[in-house]
């Protein structure tokens with residue numbers, strides 16, 4: 191067997207932190223959210239967002255409640271520069287929202303960045319330079335000291351330009367980019383040099399953003415790196431520790447959650463995880479993970495379909511059908527046992543009136559995201575009676591008795607197996623009609639009249655019935671119309687007994703109808719029938735006829 195070339199790769203060296211504290215902590219409040227959809231997300235698109243798309247995305251982020259938004263890299267492109275000017279000149283930035291702009295540590299780029307933010311009430315100027323051993327060696331060809339020099343020179347220039355600026359409060363953010371590939375002592379050393387050049391205080395903290403620019407190891411290692419950094423950095427209270435996870439190993443959300451336990455206070459991410467390569471951390475999943483632990487996520491996600499729609503329009507990237515919380519299939523169960531448990535769980539929840547969510551297989555109430563229950567249960571050959579009954583109840587108001595559920599599930603199963611496809615609600619209804627409501631021949635009911643005189647006397651049913659060849663008027667006696675009808679049918683050789691009977695109304699007002707379900711037994715065993723009519727007696731007799739005809743069909 192040809193082996194994969196695993197020996198081309200090296201394991202990440204674990205962090206020595208035997209007394210790590212983060213495993214014993216829990217996240218009990220939302221972090222400071224910063225959206226980087228308009229920068230890290232945008233820079234990774236096949237076609238970067240148009241000015242129009244940027245504006246739509248910005249407005250969506252505001253509606254969702256983001257208070258910090260990285261709006262671009264204004265020195266890198268005219269589109270980003272112009273977009274920023276539009277936001278400032280047209281006064282589109284609410285007072286409680288701070289925009290953020292990214293720049294490399296190069297003089298002309300920093301100066302251009304300050305031109306871009308002129309007139310803003312407040313702006314976070316985000317300076318980055320790569321600090322990892324690999325990037326120092328192959329990209330910058332520089333040693334630690336020289337790379338620290340790049341960061342400090344940029345910081346000092348930003349300090350000078352910020353001091354000269356009037357009318358704009360500048361908050362400073364520094365990212366030792368490729369932090370996860372940087373020796374921790376050096377990450378601390380370069381950040382302390384930047385802090386010394388900027389001069390943050392507990393009252394005016396600067397943001398230190400520690401990115402997993404490339405996710406290189408298991409999430410616990412990122413958490414160790416964050417805790418190690420927080421414990422070793424001087425004047426920890428002078429900084430806000432921010433995290434910026436990517437998702438190269440598919441564990442961006444896990445890494446972010448552990449990093450928050452390890453001391454991260456702020457998080458940079460994007461909607462549905464758009465971003466470089468496998469993306470940035472997905473803030474929608476992060477926020478919903480918090481909410482489903484009973485923590486206020488401090489982001490509004492109650493119209494997830496609109497968030498998906500705008501995001502897809504702006505990025506031209508579809509949201510996967512199985513994307514956590516948001517995918518089109520995540521609140522859908524096809525398999526029988528899941529459908530059965532969901533149906534029972536929903537009805538138990540309704541009956542108990544509990545004010546916390548507890549439904550098997552549904553970790554979150556779809557309604558909290560603006561989704562309806564209609565999509566929850568869908569039918570294919572993997573489905574069972576519970577799901578089919580749920581769908582008929584939700585869509586058509588029919589509450590099938592158990593025996594009927596079992597019989598109809600077999601019908602549906604055969605149809606779904608034959609087609610190999612999902613059956614829509616309309617198709618299920620068509621099969622239900624064909625199987626039960628249109629089971630009106632060879633025996634059919636032409637007319638009926640039930641007369642009941644004294645309380646202690648049997649009633650008399652006079653019914654005209656066709657049995658395929660000829661028409662007969664039969665008379666029968668019984669304590670109710672169904673009994674009397676069944677008694678009358680004996681005269682034309684139909685001998686059955688009633689085993690079970692249910693009825694209920696469907697619809698309201700002028701459109702209301704009665705639906706009756708019977709289970710009858712005769713020479714060939716027990717079968718169900720269903721009748722529907724404006725009149726309850728007619729519905730019951732039709733149900734008997736439906737069962738008889740189903741027996742004949744067999």
Ligand SMILES: CC(=O)SCCNC(=O)CCNC(=O)[C@H](O)C(C)(C)COP(=O)(O)OP(=O)(O)OC[C@H]1O[C@@H](n2cnc3c(N)ncnc32)[C@H](O)[C@@H]1OP(=O)(O)O
Pocket residue numbers: 230233263265266267293294295296299318319320329330340367403466
């Ligand atoms: C991890 C991240 O996502 S960081 C954000 C990355 N985003 C982007 O790069 C998108 C926007 N960037 C751009 O459009 C361009 O890079 C520009 C316009 C900013 C600059 O373009 P250019 O100067 O033409 O080219 P380029 O980006 O290739 O420059 C690389 C040079 O800058 C240096 N450099 C790279 N990053 C930094 C930095 N953060 N600080 C200082 N110098 C840097 C490189 O070492 C290289 O130097 P060299 O020319 O001496 O070899």
Ligand SMILES: CC(C)C(=O)C(=O)O
Pocket residue numbers: 230292318365367368399401402403404434436
């Ligand atoms: C600029 C930095 C924060 C970045 O985008 C990254 O490291 O991924």
